[in-house]
Amino acid sequence: MQFICTRCGARAPVTTLRPACECGGLYALQYEGARWDPDKIDRNEWSLFRYRAFMGLEGDAWKSVTMGEGLTPVIRFDDNVSVKMDYFMPTLSFKDRGAAALVAHMAQIGVRKCVQDSSGNAGIAVAAYCARCGIECEIYVPEGTSPNKIAMIEAYGARAVGVPGSRDHCADVCRKKVAQEGVYYANHVFNPFFYEGTKTYVFEILEQLGRIPENLFVELGNGTLFIGVVDALEFLLASGAIDHFPNVVAVQGEHCAPFAKTIESGSEKLVHITPEPTMAEGIAIGEPARADEILAMIRKHGIEVVTAPEEAILPARARLARRGIYAEHTTAAALAAYDRYCEKHGSTPDALLSMCSAGIKSDH
Numbered sequence: 001m002q003f004i005c006t007r008c009g010a011r012a013p014v015t016t017l018r019p020a021c022e023c024g025g026l027y028a029l030q031y032e033g034a035r036w037d038p039d040k041i042d043r044n045e046w047s048l049f050r051y052r053a054f055m056g057l058e059g060d061a062w063k064s065v066t067m068g069e070g071l072t073p074v075i076r077f078d079d080n081v082s083v084k085m086d087y088f089m090p091t092l093s094f095k096d097r098g099a100a101a102l103v104a105h106m107a108q109i110g111v112r113k114c115v116q117d118s119s120g121n122a123g124i125a126v127a128a129y130c131a132r133c134g135i136e137c138e139i140y141v142p143e144g145t146s147p148n149k150i151a152m153i154e155a156y157g158a159r160a161v162g163v164p165g166s167r168d169h170c171a172d173v174c175r176k177k178v179a180q181e182g183v184y185y186a187n188h189v190f191n192p193f194f195y196e197g198t199k200t201y202v203f204e205i206l207e208q209l210g211r212i213p214e215n216l217f218v219e220l221g222n223g224t225l226f227i228g229v230v231d232a233l234e235f236l237l238a239s240g241a242i243d244h245f246p247n248v249v250a251v252q253g254e255h256c257a258p259f260a261k262t263i264e265s266g267s268e269k270l271v272h273i274t275p276e277p278t279m280a281e282g283i284a285i286g287e288p289a290r291a292d293e294i295l296a297m298i299r300k301h302g303i304e305v306v307t308a309p310e311e312a313i314l315p316a317r318a319r320l321a322r323r324g325i326y327a328e329h330t331t332a333a334a335l336a337a338y339d340r341y342c343e344k345h346g347s348t349p350d351a352l353l354s355m356c357s358a359g360i361k362s363d364h
């Protein structure tokens, strides 16, 4: 198992404390894993680590890190739409998938201290799993982050460092600290181990439904879920576990939609946008660090990027709640985007949406 630079192809051991390659390129994880085989699922393990045969993960440190994350139900929303309840997690969002896998790796290689930047959910998840195995943790949060999210980070014993300005600026400040002080960067976007966790979203769907729904709506900000989903689907296809790639639809918020704008304009590189304030704060990323990788996936699989109208987010959140589902505003954007997709393409049955995060997190 090793890291390989996505820009220059240089290799590095996975024990490296460097956040990225010397050339500035981000690492991907390269390893010889098992092909998909239901008999290799550890059915005695009631967490996402039951899929560890298909994850890049070494050693047993995960046992002291896991809190039973994953294994979230898929339930009916209406005749056409099912939802996967990914806010049924220890820190109430899907980020636990990635954080559990990443912190398991950190514990395995002996990391004692880390920093991370996040608008909230990823920072919360990393703080919780670090608390679990005694890793000191500092989370940089951009101005405007929900007080509920900051309270959770601090409750886990991590230090929340508020940074004025945009979320992109907050990441720059944190990365400067990583470069200057050499502290471990437990970042959900940079660190390839995070995606080993988010891949399990798809493995679970296959195990619980016995198939992959025809239309998967996946929210896309930095792409931690999106990349995990596409990677996992490619892996299942290569293993012969599915016979075609389903219709993946990427969801962005209308007020911050760099991928939608890029595809619309036909530009090869991610176009620069000026984000406007939005209720979908979790996916409001103007300059995602893995933009080139994500654009390559979008083009390879002909993935449509659909935007959630800003004014449709609150009504969508209310509709979810009236079906018993109290979701974060960002999560409601997925339903708003699904509606817009149907306006364009007609009725779309057999659709699955992720209920990424719980409603109490964005109440403020």
Ligand SMILES: Cc1ncc(COP(=O)(O)O)c(C=O)c1O
Binding pocket: 093, 119, 121, 122, 219, 220, 221, 222, 223, 224, 225, 226, 282, 283, 285, 328, 330, 331, 356, 357
């Ligand atoms: C509620 C919610 N949904 C979706 C996402 C999207 O994840 P990503 O930015 O990795 O694409 C996030 C990220 O923070 C989130 O908090």
Ligand SMILES: [Zn+2]
Binding pocket: 005, 006, 007, 008, 009, 010, 021, 022, 023, 024, 025
């Ligand atoms: Zn490189």
